[in-house]
Amino acid sequence: MVTPENSLLQSYRYNHADSYKQVFVSNRTDLNSTTVGKLFFSSGPKWMERLFTLRNRVVKVFGLKTSGDMKTRDEQLKHFQCKPGEQLGLFRVFDKNEKEVIIGEDDKHLNFRVSLLLHDPNALKKELIITTIVQFNNRFGRIYFALIKPFHTAVVRSMVKGIIRELQV
Template sequence: MKIKKTEIPKNSLLCTNNISYDYIDSFQGQFIDKFQKIGTTEIGKSFFSSGPKWIDKLFEFRNKLVGLFGLKTSGKVTDRRIILDNFKGEKGEQIGLFKVFDKTDNEIILGEDDKHLNFRVSLFIDKQNENKTDKNLIISTTVKFNNWFGRLYFLPVRPFHKLIVPTMLKGIIKDIEKQSR
């Protein structure tokens, strides 16, 4: 499965609010939606359920570390499966550290605002291919630093982020293609 670095889609919700960001990246992969039933809710659920265990371990470590500085953590998710089964991807819903900020037919915006930085993750389904079952999934991340601590915090996070996002994108695509069989 090929994952490539790309640009934020021009019609992404992240581009429509005239905010300048301190960090931006986007990665794209292709998936087959055989029955044309994969939407933003399914993509959102896969985002939370298809990552490898080592990413969960990194988040646990992050939560322990940043909790010492009074930053937001994802807290304890005791029954993740029940939460995911009930996840609708509606504005205001929260799973762990990620809140749903917006949703359209082809995009869901997740993220959080904290005292050190604000971040958004766009899960964008690009349906522009000739073949209606072949679609691109683009994950874009934006970060806006609120202070010097945000910049300092993001220094060690940045290299991990560039490793984690493509890995998660592969996992999401494998998961949604499994659903589409």
């Protein structure tokens, strides 16, 4: 599976795609794409914040977009509604329906989208799929992504676990 069937990502072009799926059990019936979208920004481990701070310092030299101050992100998250057009740090909400939210950003080297898709949100057994697609805009984008791909993989896998840990409560 690269991009899930029925995903909003089906209409996007990309050079790279990866997808991570986790099935979990939860009695919660109030789950939707907004819940998952907000958890994406609040359930990551502390090492991830340090990694993004380092990334911001390095890419700033190359004139790439950064996620801004991690301390102000917590304040922004309180008011975040996960609506198309909203921005939180480096991530802008591009599209959304009841089960899925698409976040990402466009930059001079590459464009990326992250799909947070929650299948069967009202069932006892649920499925969370996080899919990332990347469109390279130039050679630097390919080189950049090749360098960060191992970190990307670790971050996304950790994000899936963190989000599910919160959803199972």
